[in-house]
Amino acid sequence: MNVIVMGCGRIGTQIVIALWKEGHNVTVLDSVGESFLSLPKELQELEGATIVSDGILEEELVEAGIQDADVFVAVSNRDNRNALAAQKAKHIFNVPKVVCRVGDPERQEMYNRLGLATVSSTKVTSALILEAVLP
Amino acid sequence: MDTDGKRVDELISHFGNIAIKGDGSEPSIQTAAGVARADILIATTSTDEDNLAACQLAKHLFDVPKTVTLINNPEDENLFDILGIDVIVSSTQLLLAAIEEELPAHSPAHVLPVRGNREAAAIEIPVNSGVAGKKLSEIQLPPETNIVAIVSRDGTLKPIADDTYLEAHDEVVAVTVADQAEALLEVLSREG
Numbered sequence: 001m002n003v004i005v006m007g008c009g010r011i012g013t014q015i016v017i018a019l020w021k022e023g024h025n026v027t028v029l030d031s032v033g034e035s036f037l038s039l040p041k042e043l044q045e046l047e048g049a050t051i052v053s054d055g056i057l058e059e060e061l062v063e064a065g066i067q068d069a070d071v072f073v074a075v076s077n078r079d080n081r082n083a084l085a086a087q088k089a090k091h092i093f094n095v096p097k098v099v100c101r102v103g104d105p106e107r108q109e110m111y112n113r114l115g116l117a118t119v120s121s122t123k124v125t126s127a128l129i130l131e132a133v134l135p
Numbered sequence: 136m137d138t139d140g141k142r143v144d145e146l147i148s149h150f151g152n153i154a155i156k157g158d159g160s161e162p163s164i165q166t167a168a169g170v171a172r173a174d175i176l177i178a179t180t181s182t183d184e185d186n187l188a189a190c191q192l193a194k195h196l197f198d199v200p201k202t203v204t205l206i207n208n209p210e211d212e213n214l215f216d217i218l219g220i221d222v223i224v225s226s227t228q229l230l231l232a233a234i235e236e237e238l239p240a241h242s243p244a245h246v247l248p249v250r251g252n253r254e255a256a257a258i259e260i261p262v263n264s265g266v267a268g269k270k271l272s273e274i275q276l277p278p279e280t281n282i283v284a285i286v287s288r289d290g291t292l293k294p295i296a297d298d299t300y301l302e303a304h305d306e307v308v309a310v311t312v313a314d315q316a317e318a319l320l321e322v323l324s325r326e327g
Contacts, residue, residue, distance in 0.1 A: 056184065058210050080160055083191075084184035084214075091217045106162045107188070110195050 001025065002069045004095075006055035006085050007076030008035040011101065011121065015073060016043070027064045029055040030076070055085045058092065066093045075101040083107075086116060136168050160188035162196060171197045178204040183211045190220050246316055254316045255283075255308065258323050262303045265327025272297035277318040280311040 001024045005016050008030035016028045020043055030036065031054040036044050043049055053060040055074070066072065072089035074082035079102045086100035100118045102108040108120035136159035137143050146154040157164035159178070170176060176193035178186035183206050190202040203222040206212055215223050245257040260267055266274050271282070285293040288304040301307070311319050 057208070078184070080182075080184040080188040084187055084211075087187075087218060088214055092214055104162070106196070107192065110192065114191070114195060 001071055002065060003027070003071040003073065004029065004061075004064050004066060004069045004089075006030075006072070006074045006082070007101075008038065008050075009075070009077055010038075011075045012073075013038040015075060020049075027051060029053045029060070029064055031055075054081065056081060056088065058088065061085075061088065061093065066095060069093070069095050071095065071097045071099070073099050077103075079103050079107060083111060083116070086118075090116060136164055158185075160185050160192060162192060165189075165192055165197060170199060173197070173199050175199065175201040175203060178202070180205075181207055183208050183215075187211075187215060187218070187220070190215075191218065194219065248313070249310060252313045253310055254313050255310050256316050256319060257306055257308045258320055260301055260303050260305045260307065261324050263326045264303065264324050266301050266323055266325075267303040267327070269301055270297065271295070271299050271301065274301070274322065276309075276322060277311060277315040280309055280315055280319055282307055282309045284308040 003019050003024050003026045005012050005019075005026060005028045008016065008028050012028060012030070016026050016039060020026045027049060028036070028039070029051050031052065033052045036050045039050070048065075051060065051064050053064065055061065055076070066089060069089070072086065072095040074086040074089075076082055082100050082102060086098050089095040090098045098117060100111065100116055102111060102118045102120055103122050105120045105123045108118045108123065111118040136155050136157055138156070138158055140156045143154040143156040155164065155168050157167070159165065159168070159180075170193050173193070176190060176199045178189040180186055186204045186206065190204050193199040194202050201221045204215060204220050204224070206215060206223055206225050207227065209225050209227045212223050212225055247255045249255050276282070282295055284307075285295065285299065285301065286306040286308070287293055287302070293299050293305070307323060309319055
């Protein structure tokens, strides 16, 4: 699969490495070039695998290959930016599968109702912690 | 709603309790601001993603009937429209329109310097020009000016002859002395 991952923080890094090891064609975007230092050297040096971009300008999304992408994942630490990029991927570029990270659980539910697949890291993490705490 | 506390304090000191400090794309801030009772939400930050989030929240979480947003990146208009934002105001388009209004209409002449202190000029005959509909023999050209081609609107060449009629949108190519190019433009585009 052709996968675009927007945001190369801790979460983005994990996702990129996992998909890459599975043999998928991954392109990762981040507005800060140093973020890519968290990736394996081989991936950092791979032509076209990393692009410095905040992922919301259509020109840069096209450069990242969004027109041929099977999956778009927005996992930067900015909810609103993720939501804008993911909705662009879904509605402007018709990417078949779009997943968006939204921290705030209330907003996450709203986007889900609008048909945008979203994951709230806040909700997931707190649920796991509760599970570990409660008997 | 504004994240800048100083601005909020200033508003409150001038107009009373009408402002609230916080991120207007947060449900808790919209709740505190009473967005659920609002007839209209207007988002005017300088970041499109925050404006979009504020409008979507207002629309879908608080059922605000009308959302209005400023966009800073003109390409975002399409997406915002698809997502059902009611009124989209593009700051770039507004500025562009304002600037264009101040500029003179784009010059109808292309000028190329030619040896001997001459210039070759290509001038399109404007719709309201006095020479439109006149024969070449009736037109008083500036001194040392030679028409070398007349290209009609459809791209065909007209003969350079006394009884050739000029029409609006014809492009006239002429060689003139350098300081006469303006005069030639004036002759060909002056209103009749």
